[in-house]
Amino acid sequence: MAKYEDLVYQLKRQIKSGVWRAGDKLPSLRKQSAHSGLSLMTVLHAYQVLESQGYVVSQARSGYRVTPELKETEPHLHAAVSLTEKVDINDFVFEVLQAGRNPYMVNFGFAYPDPSLYPRQQVNRSLMSAARNLPISSTFDNLPPGNEELRTILAKRYATKGVNISPEEIVITAGALEALNLSLQVCTKPGDWVVVESPTFYGALQSLERLGLKALSVRTDTITGIDLDALEKAFQSHDVKACWLMSNHQNPLGFTLTLEKKQSLNDLLNRYNVALIEDDVYGELYQEGTPVMPVKQFDQIGNVMLCSSFSKSLVSGFRIGWVAAGKRALEMQKLQLMSTLATSAPIQLALTDYLSKCNYETHLKQLRKKLHERKGQMECLLTKYLPSGVNITSQLGGYFIWVELPLGIDAVDVFHAAIKQNISIAPGKMFSVTEHYNHCMRLNASFALNDKTVQAIMTLGQIISECMVANESTILATSV
Ligand SMILES: Cc1ncc(COP(=O)(O)O)c(C=O)c1O
Missing domain, CATH: 3.40.640.10 (Type I PLP-dependent aspartate aminotransferase-like (Major domain))
Structure with a gap:
């Protein structure tokens, strides 16, 4: 992991757990650098990444602050515990998994890592x-x-x-x-x-x-x-x-x-x-x-x-x-x-x-290294090609990236549009019996990025932008 990524990860954790609250000033670049032992450039890069992801804002001459209007992540807006007496999800999961079973598919919805890494x-x-x-x-x-x-x-x-x-x-x-x-x-x-x-x-x-x-x-x-x-x-x-x-x-x-x-x-x-x-x-x-x-x-x-x-x-x-x-x-x-x-x-x-x-062990070391590399590359491309207003969370280890679209967008619509273009995603609705994650999706970042996969990310970005335009009024209504 690059050093700046480690700092990004630590700071996100601290923001999420309330160490730094909305509006708080983060330590200055110099202080953070002295405290962490990282160079000023590395700390600056980490702060810029946090800024691009909406966690902090930079203010002329006063450094970086936690975004003042930073909303709690979605789960905190939800009930602490949701009760479901009768779970009914299998038909939907089956439909999504079946739709992804096509050899020409760019399989961002797949649950397993790229088998060529085995x-x-x-x-x-x-x-x-x-x-x-x-x-x-x-x-x-x-x-x-x-x-x-x-x-x-x-x-x-x-x-x-x-x-x-x-x-x-x-x-x-x-x-x-x-x-x-x-x-x-x-x-x-x-x-x-x-x-x-x-x-x-x-x-x-x-x-x-x-x-x-x-x-x-x-x-x-x-x-x-x-x-x-x-x-x-x-x-x-x-x-x-x-x-x-x-x-x-x-x-x-x-x-x-x-x-x-x-x-x-x-x-x-x-x-x-x-x-x-x-x-x-x-x-x-x-x-x-x-x-x-x-x-x-x-x-x-x-x-x-x-x-x-x-x-x-x-x-x-x-x-x-x-x-x-x-x-x-x-x-x-x-x-x-x-x-x-x-x-x-x-x-x-x-x-x-x-x-x-x-x-x-040797195989596992190589696998971990490859997955890390590919996840980093995919995160960069998603940051570049998905429209602003989309929140991308990629964490240490594993190979999934969690994407939150603006509230009011249904990721199942994105799924249907993407499938027509031979791109699969795993819509948030698969992962919950509540409706809380309908605007989210999980992406598999284990596959090698080539022209086809890069094009697929660009297409996904277009699909999401179109969904945002089509649902503009719902997005506005849910964000107030
Ligand atoms: C979280 C989780 N648990 C269990 C499984 C199933 O694992 P296995 O293929 O070994 O049965 C999966 C597969 O996608 C998974 O993602």
Whole structure:
């Protein structure tokens, strides 16, 4: 990460968390430079970026101030907790995902990283080796909880990060999604209340819909994440059985909770005896050099079900994930046995082969570097080609960029117009059962920028401008 980006990120965090309030004067360039050890030019560049994104304004001879009329980000304008008795999102999500399934599409709406960033040849070699050497006992050896060697490798990887997880509590699943669904099933029954972030990964909402669960959507800030006061209110007012949350590189917003907040979240869950389903599929995609930790690291009582997979970091199509299920590991195995029976044995063996023979760490380092580079390039192009009035949030790690259009613009209209031009986006409506994010969209920044993708960003800019002109009266009405 460039040094100025780090400062931009820190200052945004401070503004969002109220350290600097609307109208406050930021430290002078000289002071900031002395304090941070950055050069004056780097600090100036960071302030200019914040200005271009609407966070600060510069005033002749008096330096930079936090934009006086800076509105709280949208989530703060919303109710702390929104209740939804019947989640109904799957048809819309299905429609959007289907529309994006076209090989000619510029796939900014895609959920997975560019597959060309994966070590395909090495993984394929491991698959062939596993197929050639498949032991006769492979079916039995790989029944729940899953391949023992694979579980041990995973436990060791966590241990090197300082997270204590035993191979016995890990259950291998078909992608993170099976892990998440089993976790939800193990601690709820139809009609129970479950907390989700607002906005959240649409897969969480689909699971609630499928299992007949009720949603408590808790206010979540673009930069600082879930509002813990609001979460506590939800716990006080409802008999909440589980929370489905992401603490690292959240989808769709991209934030990572601070370590202190992760600890407070864990304490709060324990105080109210609520299970945590921690979705950590982007946990390996941190900014190189700044590893992130799951909430699970603070869990002393086996209450956190930490779910992840190789889908975003190594290979998407193999569908291998896992859950470190803590005290619910045995129940989870029983549930898997009577739903999907087991995870494919050859695929488990192929990944075991890859992880024991190849250098996964080297691959991850390269992947993180590429994703960071591409996200930075895409952010620059979006800043250049999207009309003013659009707010772009790109955070450390992961590969999503969150875009807020002016209130009153429906991103589903943008989606339909863009699809006609073979460009997909993920409209905000996919990520919430409330209407709060209808003017937002999530963009995938993992793909290489070439003439086609740059043109697609320009086209997207035109589409948004046209929508803004067509909805001028609504925009004016909502902004007063
Ligand atoms: C936040 C989040 N969780 C879970 C998943 C599903 O992961 P997997 O493909 O491993 O099932 C996705 C995929 O898009 C995701 O974005």
